[in-house]
Amino acid sequence: MSLSHLPFELLGLILVNIFPGERKYYDVLNLRTVCRKHLKRVFQRFPLNNGTLGNFNQEILALLSKREKAGLGLLHWAAFCGYERVVQQLLEKGADISGMDRNGLTALSQAAMKGREAVVELLLEKGADVECKHIIGWTPLWWAAMKGHEAVVKLLLEKGANVEPKDILYGRTPLLWAAERGHETVVKLLLEKGADVDCKSDDGGTPLWWAAKKGHEAVVKLLLEKGADVESKSRDGRTPLS
Secondary structure (H helix, E strand, C coil): CCHHHCCHHHHHHHHHHHCCCCHHHHCHHHHHHHHHHHHHHHHHHCCCCCCCCCCCCHHHHHHHHHHHHHCCCHHHHHHHHCCHHHHHHHHHCCCCCCCCCCCCCCHHHHHHHHCCHHHHHHHHHCCCCCCCCCCCCCCHHHHHHHHCCHHHHHHHHHCCCCCCCCCCCCCCCHHHHHHHHCCHHHHHHHHHCCCCCCCCCCCCCCHHHHHHHHCCHHHHHHHHHCCCCCCCCCCCCCCCCC
């Protein structure tokens, strides 16, 4: 099969793992040039079938396994980019679903961070830990809520994710982050699952305090309808009204 007919996402996944030094080539827009320069010899030895992992044998998998230990692994990259088909194939080849990249994130966290609903669902079906945590306390739900990925938040909650994990940097829960970022639907989903409407971050800020500070009117209205305390004070004595 001609290199030009292979899916760009698959070429990129292989490239960043075999030639990690070529950082500028992470951009798939450069892949046509890169393929001619670096990948021709790879695909001559390991031909692919219809753009799948097809004949990837143990030698190439061993090479990719070494990259897993060095940084962003192939599974993490595929999850981050939302390449469901490639994630499926890598899992079938034995990729470590609970492994962490150099940033301490699992493939599930990477997918949740980017809002890759289909990949999140696949990883959960394959046994990924819905509560997997970064050392800072970031869970997949924390990432999805902060980024405003409504569908992923809903999916993780349906799978039993803890609604109120706190990060250790600021003591913020998913609700606090969603309110501060103005993600109204996410705020509603979290509240419906029992999130504390008056939870406080380490600085004493509540969801209402943060939403008011950032000017998110719809979120403020929602929180007030849910009974948020308008007199709650932050550490410096400020209320949502001050």
